[in-house]
Amino acid sequence: MPSPAIPDSARVKRINRGMLFGGFSIFALLYCVQPLMPLMAQQFTLSAAESSWVLSISTLAMAVSLVLGGALSDRVGRKALMTASMIGGGAFTLLCAFAQDFTQLLVLRALLGVALGGMPAVAMAYLGEEIAPQSLGVSIGMYIGGSALGGMLSRVLTSVVADYSSWRFALFGLGVAGLYAGWEFWRSLPASNNFRPGRPGAKALLEGARMHLRDDGLPWLFALGFLLMGVFVSLYNYISYRLLAAPFGLGQSAVGLLSVLYLVGMFSSVWAGRLADRMGRRNVLWMMMAATMAGLALTLSATLIVVVAGMGLATFGFFASHSVASSWVGRRARAPQALASALYLFFYYLGSSLIGWLAGLAWGGWAWTGVVSVLLVMLGLGMLIAVRLRGLAPLAAAPTFPNLPAQKAI
Known part of the structure; x- marks a missing residue:
C-alpha cells in the first residue's frame, strides 16, 4: 500500500487545493438562500416559517445523505463520490434559478441536499487516508476554512446581487460557480492511493449506530449538536426579516453583510479548542x-x-460551542469513529431544519421576541446537557466490537 503524502509534496498541495474548492463550494451552495428568504416569501406569498423550508429541506436531506455517504463511498470510491457531490450541487443550484413555483424550488433544494451530503461524509476519511499525520492539520484546516469562507461569501454575494438584480440571477451565478468548482476539484484532487473498497453492510452500520447511541455521553453530544445548530441557523434565518423592517429598514445588501461576522466564529472555534485543551471541555x-x-x-x-x-x-459562542462539542465526539467515540461523526452531523443538520421551522412559527406569532424566546429555551436545554456532561465518567477500556477494529478509548 502506498504511503500517505509527506508535507510540502506536490501531492499535498494538489489535495489542499482541491479541498479548498470542495469546502468552499459545498457550503456556499447550501447556505446561499438564507438571506434570500424574505424575497422568496414576498414573491411566492409565504409566511416566514414556510419560506424557511428553502434551507431546511436541504439540510434535512443532507442529514440523511451524509449518514449513507460513507457506506456509498466504500463502493464507488472517495474522489468519485465527492466529485459527483459537487457537480450535482452546482447543477441543482443552476436549476433552482428557473423554478416556476415554490414547490419546484423545494424539490430542487431537497435534491441539492442529497447531492451535497457526499462531500462532508467522506472528506475527512479521504484526508486521513491520503495525508501524513504531520501535515494533516493543515489539510483539514484548508477544508474547514474553505467551508466557512464559502458559507460567508455566498450569503453576502447573493444579497448584493439580489439587491441590484434578482435572487434568480444570484442562484444562476452560484450554480455556474459551483460547476466550475467541481471541475477544479476533479482536476486538482489526486485519486486515492490508500483507499480499499469495503463492504460493511447494513448490519454493521446498525450495530455501530446502536453502540454509539448506548454510550453514556455521545447521545447527549448529538442532542447538543441538534440544539446548537438549530439556534444558530434560526438566528440568521430571521434576523433579516427584522432588519429589513422598521425601525431599522436596512437594504438586502446591508443585511447580507452580517455574514461577515462569521470571521468572528472562525477565530472562536480555534480559540475555544485551545482553551478546552487547558481548562477541559467540561468547563x-x-x-x-x-x-x-x-x-x-x-x-x-x-x-x-x-x-x-x-x-x-452569539456567533462567537456558537462556533466555540460547536468546536468543543464536535471534538468531544471525536475523542470519546470508539470504532467506528466515522459513524459517530456522521451521527453528530445528522442531528446537527436535523436541528437546523426542525428548530429553524419552529422559530419561523414564533416569528409569525410574536415577531423577534418570539424567535429569541424559542432560541433561549433551546439553549437552556443545551445548558442542562452541558451540566449533565460535566458529570460524565471517563470511558473505560473499549469493548470488542464485532467485525470492526478495536481502539483504545479516550
Whole structure:
C-alpha cells in the first residue's frame, strides 16, 4: 500500500487545493438562500416559517445523505463520490434559478441536499487516508476554512446581487460557480492511493449506530449538536426579516453583510479548542453557550449597533460551542469513529431544519421576541446537557466490537 503524502509534496498541495474548492463550494451552495428568504416569501406569498423550508429541506436531506455517504463511498470510491457531490450541487443550484413555483424550488433544494451530503461524509476519511499525520492539520484546516469562507461569501454575494438584480440571477451565478468548482476539484484532487473498497453492510452500520447511541455521553453530544445548530441557523434565518423592517429598514445588501461576522466564529472555534485543551471541555462548553445566550438577549435591543454586537457575540459562542462539542465526539467515540461523526452531523443538520421551522412559527406569532424566546429555551436545554456532561465518567477500556477494529478509548 502506498504511503500517505509527506508535507510540502506536490501531492499535498494538489489535495489542499482541491479541498479548498470542495469546502468552499459545498457550503456556499447550501447556505446561499438564507438571506434570500424574505424575497422568496414576498414573491411566492409565504409566511416566514414556510419560506424557511428553502434551507431546511436541504439540510434535512443532507442529514440523511451524509449518514449513507460513507457506506456509498466504500463502493464507488472517495474522489468519485465527492466529485459527483459537487457537480450535482452546482447543477441543482443552476436549476433552482428557473423554478416556476415554490414547490419546484423545494424539490430542487431537497435534491441539492442529497447531492451535497457526499462531500462532508467522506472528506475527512479521504484526508486521513491520503495525508501524513504531520501535515494533516493543515489539510483539514484548508477544508474547514474553505467551508466557512464559502458559507460567508455566498450569503453576502447573493444579497448584493439580489439587491441590484434578482435572487434568480444570484442562484444562476452560484450554480455556474459551483460547476466550475467541481471541475477544479476533479482536476486538482489526486485519486486515492490508500483507499480499499469495503463492504460493511447494513448490519454493521446498525450495530455501530446502536453502540454509539448506548454510550453514556455521545447521545447527549448529538442532542447538543441538534440544539446548537438549530439556534444558530434560526438566528440568521430571521434576523433579516427584522432588519429589513422598521425601525431599522436596512437594504438586502446591508443585511447580507452580517455574514461577515462569521470571521468572528472562525477565530472562536480555534480559540475555544485551545482553551478546552487547558481548562477541559467540561468547563469551557457551558461558558461558550452562556456567551451565545447573552448575544441572543442583546439582539432584542432597538439600537442597531447593539443588535450587531449581539449577533457577533452569539456567533462567537456558537462556533466555540460547536468546536468543543464536535471534538468531544471525536475523542470519546470508539470504532467506528466515522459513524459517530456522521451521527453528530445528522442531528446537527436535523436541528437546523426542525428548530429553524419552529422559530419561523414564533416569528409569525410574536415577531423577534418570539424567535429569541424559542432560541433561549433551546439553549437552556443545551445548558442542562452541558451540566449533565460535566458529570460524565471517563470511558473505560473499549469493548470488542464485532467485525470492526478495536481502539483504545479516550
